[in-house]
Amino acid sequence: MADGAAPARDPNAGPLLSVRDIARSFDVSRPWLARMLEGQPRLLLKAVDGVSFDIPRGETLSLVGESGCGKSTVARLVVGLYRPSRGTINFDGVNVTALRTRAALKPVRRRFQMIFQDPYASLNPRWRVRDIIAEPIRAHRLMKDNQEIGRRVDELLRLVRLSPADGEKYPHEFSGGQRQRISIARALSSNPDFLVCDEPTSALDVSVQAQILNLMKDLQRELGLTYLFISHNLAVVFHISDRVGVMYLGRIVELADVKALFASPQHPYTRLLLDAIPDLEMSGRGRTPVAGEVPNPLDPPTGCAFHPRCPWANERCRRETPVMKPVPGGASSSGTVAACHAVEEGRIGPGPTQK
Amino acid sequence: MSAPATRANRPLLDVRNLHVEFPTRRGRLVAVDDVSFHIDAGEVLGVVGESGAGKSLTGAAIIGLLEPPGRIAGGEVLLDGKRIDNLPAEQLRRIRGRQIGAVFQDPLTSLDPLFTVGQQLTETITTHLDLSESEARNRAIELLREVGIPGAERRIDHYPHQFSGGMRQRVVIALALCAQPRLIIADEPTTALDVSIQAQIITLLKRLCRDHGAAVMLVTHDMGVIAETADRVAVMYAGRIAEIGPVADVIQRPRHPYTVGLMGSIPKLDRAVPRLVQIEGSMPRLNAIPTGCAFNPRCPKVFERCRIERPELFPVGGSAAACWLHATTLAEAARG
Ligand SMILES: Nc1ncnc2c1ncn2[C@@H]1O[C@H](COP(=O)(O)OP(=O)(O)OP(=O)(O)O)[C@@H](O)[C@H]1O
Ligand SMILES: Nc1ncnc2c1ncn2[C@@H]1O[C@H](COP(=O)(O)OP(=O)(O)OP(=O)(O)O)[C@@H](O)[C@H]1O
Ligand code: SF4
Ligand code: SF4
Ligand SMILES: [Mg+2]
Ligand SMILES: [Mg+2]
Numbered sequence: 001m002a003d004g005a006a007p008a009r010d011p012n013a014g015p016l017l018s019v020r021d022i023a024r025s026f027d028v029s030r031p032w033l034a035r036m037l038e039g040q041p042r043l044l045l046k047a048v049d050g051v052s053f054d055i056p057r058g059e060t061l062s063l064v065g066e067s068g069c070g071k072s073t074v075a076r077l078v079v080g081l082y083r084p085s086r087g088t089i090n091f092d093g094v095n096v097t098a099l100r101t102r103a104a105l106k107p108v109r110r111r112f113q114m115i116f117q118d119p120y121a122s123l124n125p126r127w128r129v130r131d132i133i134a135e136p137i138r139a140h141r142l143m144k145d146n147q148e149i150g151r152r153v154d155e156l157l158r159l160v161r162l163s164p165a166d167g168e169k170y171p172h173e174f175s176g177g178q179r180q181r182i183s184i185a186r187a188l189s190s191n192p193d194f195l196v197c198d199e200p201t202s203a204l205d206v207s208v209q210a211q212i213l214n215l216m217k218d219l220q221r222e223l224g225l226t227y228l229f230i231s232h233n234l235a236v237v238f239h240i241s242d243r244v245g246v247m248y249l250g251r252i253v254e255l256a257d258v259k260a261l262f263a264s265p266q267h268p269y270t271r272l273l274l275d276a277i278p279d280l281e282m283s284g285r286g287r288t289p290v291a292g293e294v295p296n297p298l299d300p301p302t303g304c305a306f307h308p309r310c311p312w313a314n315e316r317c318r319r320e321t322p323v324m325k326p327v328p329g330g331a332s333s334s335g336t337v338a339a340c341h342a343v344e345e346g347r348i349g350p351g352p353t354q355k
Numbered sequence: 356m357s358a359p360a361t362r363a364n365r366p367l368l369d370v371r372n373l374h375v376e377f378p379t380r381r382g383r384l385v386a387v388d389d390v391s392f393h394i395d396a397g398e399v400l401g402v403v404g405e406s407g408a409g410k411s412l413t414g415a416a417i418i419g420l421l422e423p424p425g426r427i428a429g430g431e432v433l434l435d436g437k438r439i440d441n442l443p444a445e446q447l448r449r450i451r452g453r454q455i456g457a458v459f460q461d462p463l464t465s466l467d468p469l470f471t472v473g474q475q476l477t478e479t480i481t482t483h484l485d486l487s488e489s490e491a492r493n494r495a496i497e498l499l500r501e502v503g504i505p506g507a508e509r510r511i512d513h514y515p516h517q518f519s520g521g522m523r524q525r526v527v528i529a530l531a532l533c534a535q536p537r538l539i540i541a542d543e544p545t546t547a548l549d550v551s552i553q554a555q556i557i558t559l560l561k562r563l564c565r566d567h568g569a570a571v572m573l574v575t576h577d578m579g580v581i582a583e584t585a586d587r588v589a590v591m592y593a594g595r596i597a598e599i600g601p602v603a604d605v606i607q608r609p610r611h612p613y614t615v616g617l618m619g620s621i622p623k624l625d626r627a628v629p630r631l632v633q634i635e636g637s638m639p640r641l642n643a644i645p646t647g648c649a650f651n652p653r654c655p656k657v658f659e660r661c662r663i664e665r666p667e668l669f670p671v672g673g674s675a676a677a678c679w680l681h682a683t684t685l686a687e688a689a690r691g
Binding site: 026028030043045064065066067068072117118121161163165172174175176177178181198199202204205206207208209210211213214217232233234235236238239273293294295296297298299 | 403404405406407408410411422460461462463503505506509510512513517518519520521522525542543546548549550551552576577578616617620621622629630631632633634637640
């Protein structure tokens, strides 16, 4: 997983997506004049600051982390909606960050789709649902015959538990969860190899959520789809993922196999995150929210960004930013990489969280 | 302004036999069908149920924000004992601004992309509370902090698109709470939020409930949030209440077969399963609601009567369930 991973010779053996050290900042300064009058400097917000990961074909990598830590920004960088400030993104061996024209990007773009966090904003209110779902098919000229497209749309509607008759309606005639399913059908319509799903089931009740997650797993098994999955729901992440990346303030702080991550979380933030899962059995355990204040990306802490909230923080943590390193020892944590001085120094026990 | 404490046994919100329908060329679609419930001051009612069950429409109908052609076709909505469903639009708008805070399922529709978050918050605050511009700004910053926006004093001058999805959702919550409403209708307020921010929002809602005696209708599909926040839960299915009762009863001893299936579909962390349990089939479309019990085509316990007669809510334990399995002998007898 470390940056020096040897490039595979057989293109089919290498990861489908390989992201190296991507970063993206936003200029959030006041307007130029106001800034000059008040003598303020330019204000840059580092939304993503050096993120690397691979996703092998047919696997699912999930990103988790607090609201505002940069998950959607990574998703948007990966599908090319934002240009990275630095770093590279390789899709199936092609460096997509080097492709600058729409024409050059087109053959790659056809192979991935994104399900957006906000299902309302991504559905054109003036189009019928049928046309919304068919749009990627038409845009990439995958089918020409309108009847054939119609059949495909009907099939997709049934797949997401809507009915073909729903195709004639407009987005506003649907409930929140139904709209989310429309955007899932749309994303699936062009038979993509790679799907970026930003909170795809957040507006769904648990039974429809179960149907959609089962559907996504079935499609993955049958068609070998690869997913980048974003969810704040750790139980959903546990169910759907092969590997999980835990993000904190624009960086990945732990990357591990899903079972290892939940069984023996390494990074202090991951440990606290798992403790914060709400308790359905109502055993009285209650959740322990990650204490301390959410960091301000406009004024990030020095050293390890997590240090103001970390029970294991020491002088080195306040000074030096930890980098991602394989976690030493423990068979259970094999393949886990984490960015934490205490984990590296071995001064933090293997003990999982309370369970 | 606070309500006299003597009216303790009058619920703050009382919804009686609410019907919502959409007239269409092919006939009327009944989306909310005879829904009744109440919420006391200081109480949180959780509302859960299948996607499309009518949760959002129920909320929109209560605050008079149904989008035409949707309309209330029957029933009453009482706020603190006074009907509000038949008020002229202007009067209702004032009540809505001052006494009711609404968080909509879609955070973007409540925010104006052309104004900073601070402009939108201070405007709402100065309209409804007797505060100066700068006091309102301070209150806005404080609220942003309370919903967990880091660097609130600088973030307040940013535009909605400069916030992450979950941050926008929290700005909308701040907007709904800033005028200290008595009734809060929150439609999926925490869907895009991670667990620790969820906890913070929940704490905030509960505090408003306790300190200001606010009543909260909390629509969410997240049972974890329900378990921690709600005092009672209503489970909706195909436009009706399938089950309603104290939160512990509904979660631990669900009575209606739909609720039982719903609880079983929740992904668990303690075991990996190849497939999640799902309730087979899907909820009927509004134009094809089966006769009898609307859940009967999917119900593992279905029997003859379910296909013919529609069950009313029958009391079971501390809850009530609309299912023939729970038809009490007493209720049976009364019906002859
Ligand atoms: N277009 C933008 N302009 C300015 N700042 C932005 C922009 N997009 C995102 N940000 C900022 O970047 C940070 C990361 O945002 P991002 O949307 O990636 O978070 P997220 O992890 O997806 O959060 P959430 O769980 O709330 O959706 C936030 O502080 C956000 O305010
Ligand atoms: N403008 C409309 N025209 C026709 N039908 C509508 C309209 N708006 C909503 N509906 C239908 O009314 C039903 C209830 O919708 P509602 O938005 O209340 O569902 P919900 O319970 O909030 O679901 P979700 O959990 O998915 O948000 C749905 O079947 C929906 O398709
Ligand atoms: S590097 Fe230090 S502050 Fe950061 S997570 Fe590890 S122990 Fe805590
Ligand atoms: S009334 Fe019959 S069909 Fe309906 S939930 Fe009860 S047992 Fe099932
Ligand atoms: Mg996001
Ligand atoms: Mg809804």
